[in-house]
Amino acid sequence: MFELNRQQRQAVAHRGGPLLVQAGAGTGKTGTLASRVADLIEGGVPPGRICLLTFTRRAAQEMLTRAGHLTTPGAAAQVWGGTFHSVAHRVLRLHGRRLGLSPGFSVLDQGDAAEVLGLVRHDVLAAEAARRTSAPRTTPPPGPRQGGAPGGGAGGRRFPRPDTLASIYSRVVSTAEPLSSVVERDFPWCRQEVAGIRAIFEGYTARKRARQMLDFEDLLLAWRGIGSATAGAELLAGLWDQVLVDEYQDTNALQADILALLRPDGTGLTVVGDDAQAIYGFRAATARNMDVFVARFPGTTVVRLEENYRSIPPILAVANAIMAVATGGGDAKVLWSQRAGSGRPRLRICEDEAFQAEAVCDSVLAHRDDGVMLRRQAVLFRASHHADLVELALARRNIPYVKYGGLRILEAAHVKDLVALLRLLDNPWDEVAWFRILPLLEGVGPATARRVMADLGLPSAAPAAPAAPAAPTGPAAPGSAAGAGLAPAAGAGSTIAWAPSDPATSPLARLLAVAPRVPEAAADAVAGLRLALGECADSCLPGGATPAPGVQVERLSRWLAPVIARKYSSPAARMSDLDQLAGVAAAYRDRGQFVAELTLDPPVATGDLAGPPLLDEDWLVLSTVHSAKGGEWDVVHVIHAADGMFPSDMACGDAESIEEERRLMYVAVTRARDVLEINLPRRYHVAREQFRRLSDRHLYAQVSRFLTDEVLALMDVEHAGPPVPTDEGASCAPASGVSEAAGMELVDQFLSGLWA
DNA sequence: CGGGGTACCATTTTT
DNA sequence: TGGTACCCCG
Numbered sequence: 001m002f003e004l005n006r007q008q009r010q011a012v013a014h015r016g017g018p019l020l021v022q023a024g025a026g027t028g029k030t031g032t033l034a035s036r037v038a039d040l041i042e043g044g045v046p047p048g049r050i051c052l053l054t055f056t057r058r059a060a061q062e063m064l065t066r067a068g069h070l071t072t073p074g075a076a077a078q079v080w081g082g083t084f085h086s087v088a089h090r091v092l093r094l095h096g097r098r099l100g101l102s103p104g105f106s107v108l109d110q111g112d113a114a115e116v117l118g119l120v121r122h123d124v125l126a127a128e129a130a131r132r133t134s135a136p137r138t139t140p141p142p143g144p145r146q147g148g149a150p151g152g153g154a155g156g157r158r159f160p161r162p163d164t165l166a167s168i169y170s171r172v173v174s175t176a177e178p179l180s181s182v183v184e185r186d187f188p189w190c191r192q193e194v195a196g197i198r199a200i201f202e203g204y205t206a207r208k209r210a211r212q213m214l215d216f217e218d219l220l221l222a223w224r225g226i227g228s229a230t231a232g233a234e235l236l237a238g239l240w241d242q243v244l245v246d247e248y249q250d251t252n253a254l255q256a257d258i259l260a261l262l263r264p265d266g267t268g269l270t271v272v273g274d275d276a277q278a279i280y281g282f283r284a285a286t287a288r289n290m291d292v293f294v295a296r297f298p299g300t301t302v303v304r305l306e307e308n309y310r311s312i313p314p315i316l317a318v319a320n321a322i323m324a325v326a327t328g329g330g331d332a333k334v335l336w337s338q339r340a341g342s343g344r345p346r347l348r349i350c351e352d353e354a355f356q357a358e359a360v361c362d363s364v365l366a367h368r369d370d371g372v373m374l375r376r377q378a379v380l381f382r383a384s385h386h387a388d389l390v391e392l393a394l395a396r397r398n399i400p401y402v403k404y405g406g407l408r409i410l411e412a413a414h415v416k417d418l419v420a421l422l423r424l425l426d427n428p429w430d431e432v433a434w435f436r437i438l439p440l441l442e443g444v445g446p447a448t449a450r451r452v453m454a455d456l457g458l459p460s461a462a463p464a465a466p467a468a469p470a471a472p473t474g475p476a477a478p479g480s481a482a483g484a485g486l487a488p489a490a491g492a493g494s495t496i497a498w499a500p501s502d503p504a505t506s507p508l509a510r511l512l513a514v515a516p517r518v519p520e521a522a523a524d525a526v527a528g529l530r531l532a533l534g535e536c537a538d539s540c541l542p543g544g545a546t547p548a549p550g551v552q553v554e555r556l557s558r559w560l561a562p563v564i565a566r567k568y569s570s571p572a573a574r575m576s577d578l579d580q581l582a583g584v585a586a587a588y589r590d591r592g593q594f595v596a597e598l599t600l601d602p603p604v605a606t607g608d609l610a611g612p613p614l615l616d617e618d619w620l621v622l623s624t625v626h627s628a629k630g631g632e633w634d635v636v637h638v639i640h641a642a643d644g645m646f647p648s649d650m651a652c653g654d655a656e657s658i659e660e661e662r663r664l665m666y667v668a669v670t671r672a673r674d675v676l677e678i679n680l681p682r683r684y685h686v687a688r689e690q691f692r693r694l695s696d697r698h699l700y701a702q703v704s705r706f707l708t709d710e711v712l713a714l715m716d717v718e719h720a721g722p723p724v725p726t727d728e729g730a731s732c733a734p735a736s737g738v739s740e741a742a743g744m745e746l747v748d749q750f751l752s753g754l755w756a
Numbered sequence: 757c758g759g760g761g762t763a764c765c766a767t768t769t770t771t
Numbered sequence: 772t773g774g775t776a777c778c779c780c781g
Contacts, residue, residue, distance in 0.1 A: 085771050109771085383768050384769085600771070624769065626770065649767085651769085
């Protein structure tokens, strides 16, 4: 059972006005929140009138499970719990009609958004190119191709690519900052292209509205949007009696607005956070929300949790020393702990990256021999690819591990194919899904796909055909064509914007009713597709029932099998992924809910889909620091703690982002309970590892700037070199560009390697 | 119009 | 390495 201290009890028992809990790392925040939920239920608040907003779905589940142990079994399960985005989705499915939103709307994740932006980008650039080539008749020189820039169409210019556009868009919307200033500050290399970017964003918005698609930002905007009408505001304020928010330091201004709509006077509102752990500034989160909260809701009760129950004192000393020099991070909190334990954290300076990987594996195994199971240990890093060599080494030694952060299974092509099929069934106007599925057919490429979509009632936004070769009409006509490219079919677009569309005339209904015209090679596949979709469509069973999601996934995978065999490598492995997915789908009763949860909260770890069988075993955790938030392990291995990697050199532009990197390091070290080991490679390759192309040039890393002399004084520093020094000291021959000092240090390492 | 071949570029964290 | 855009051939 969870024993509460005085402050925790105060946070649990508080009733009435708004409550702000400042909870330092490891101070029992999760248990406190869970207890508060249970206490509210015990006190008579109906569970369905409580909403618990957390940073990940896992966090919500964990808290509600714990709350369930403290109160009537099953009651806690009725609490609304999840991320802002997933709760937004549920609210909008219920009440989105107020905004003209059909309940079957699609959710676009960042990748989907980039695809739509890519479609619009294509149209806008094509229109522009058409205008350009027609007026001055300068075709690009035939010889050395000018189109190096991936903006291609527009004469060698550097135009942002789809995923860059998605980041710019996301940043502009979530900060509510003007496009021009965001580009100027964060994407200065695009500043020439602001006009084009603006055009693409306008087209993107029109497209989403017409097709009933919402991206992540839209989910929050629409949620807030409900409150812009009086009736909607009343509805929102009446949804719940108690709203609790975790990780409040990582919410943004929009989310704060939503909270104010949910509990206008702040009663029944609880937020918990720690400004020293604010690490999502890049996503427009602002720890200022913590201060703003107090100002916005006068009479807020503030409770501070400062006793740490997680780490032994020497680890906390390092954490405190890292934050001691932080600037602008709110009031300096000093964590303290009554735990016994005196093992000092260790800094291991490794000869190079390969040796770092080996040293970490050695250490992991040594701790396991000491009785710390693999799952009680974690390897933490700043960027996903930092773990590459460690992963290789683990695989070579047959050490099982699960990796969080970085690539997701949902981003694999074959999984996206399947999800696209499911999305079609839910939202037949989902253009991205159609545009993904149709070119899977043999003989069908983008052009035919566009034509088929038009036949199905999904006209392509930009009339590419008239814009390009025709245009004999002089400069005026192409000019207007380019204008039309922005809000193509402007009339049609505006009339159907947000309008719930009639399923009976949907593109899906049309496909099922009449076989579309496709090249001969695709005829069989189309027939199979129509059959498969027909057997999964809503109310397709006798009696008006709909097959269960798990059944649908199986049925659609069966159709997908030959496609996958033809298009992708290792089809067997991919099909087994789809089998796993069917297993996950089987837990759902509603297809839309399944797809939405898959997008909003995708399986985060490699092997996550593998599920239960793995749970019997023991495995090591590999995680980005971001994904490790909220976690704790007995032994924590931090890797790549070198300047330029952690902090990332990409984040060293301004003081504010460096401070965020510092907090990131603070989060990393405060995950450790008993043992903290920080590693860095002394020597590393210049070329980016993520390109798999390592150059010969070596650089010599500096210890991360956050590990100052004051911090190092609290640690045991050790050098680790190759176990057996190799021939003629080649390993210490300075590479080009190495300073004298670095060369000497290399000699020292060589020597200490002899004695290691 | 689709698909194969070629040349080029790529910066980190995630709901 | 791998995604993208373009060229050219069938």
